Amino acid sequence: MAPILAEAMKSILASVTEKGHDLFTNLCITSPKEVGARSMEYGANLSPPPLPCPKKRCTLCHDVFSKLHVNFYKDAPFHPSIKLSCQKKEPMQNIKLILIALTLCFTSQVLAQAPCSTPAHRQFDFWVGDWDVYATAGDTIVGYNTINSILGGCVVEENWTGGTGFQGKSFNTYNPQDSTWNQVWVDMGGATYHFKGKYNDKVMQMKGESLGRNGQKILFDMSYHPQADGAVRQIWKMSRDNGENWTIAFDGMYRKKKD
Helix, strand or coil, X not given: CHHHHHHHHHHHHHHCCHHHHHHHHHCCCCCHHHHHHHHHHHXXXXXXXXXXXXXXXXXXXXXXXXXXXXXXXXXXXXXXXXXXXXXXXXXXXXXXXXXXXXXXXXXXXXXXXXXXXXXXXXXXXXXXXXXXXXXXXXXXXXXXXXXXXXXXXXXXXXXXXXXXXXXXXXXXXXXXXXXXXXXXXXXXXXXXEEXXXXXXXCEEEEEEEEECCCCCEEEEEEEEEECCCCCEEEEEEXXXXXXCCCEEEEEEEXXXXXX
């Protein structure tokens, strides 16, 4: 059990909180703060004396902790010779409490390392894939799109190539502050468009606006509709009269490329 506990402790060393520090101090484990301070006090090339246990003795027996201390600090980022000392064997009555504390700390670290792992962050995953894009009204391929989930699942990246070779990209992210999806589109024509919206009733809908060449405001309404057969329909509408009338700028059906 000692190697398992040692590995878990080493994993959470850098993220021990003040409360965690108090708990681990009571368990005869010195906090990273104290270890670092002693390491600096004695210098990188000197061997500091062993760190004594606090008044509350270890809740694990000495022979387990003596092995644990060596394994735990052997590869620590502080001085490699730092070890702890316990002078009294005690029963392992509180081992469940220790394991629960370690589990909670380890879980907190994992969640902190995966900030985009919530179900809301996965709402746009239906668009991820390598697609042939057809005109919805027919069987004509109008372009190709490769959609990737990148940066630890935090960004949905679009890579569009039209039938004429025109290329563009978009970057889509979920904002937990207001529960919205945000898209930035850029292309080889120098355009940049910003969209913002939400996923509701199995439809991703985003809206945005831009200025035309004559300074006229243009409204955009773009939606993505996952289909029962795995395809995705994208509809991009625009209005030049403040939403009174809309025209379809793009209506495409995404179908996964065949292997």
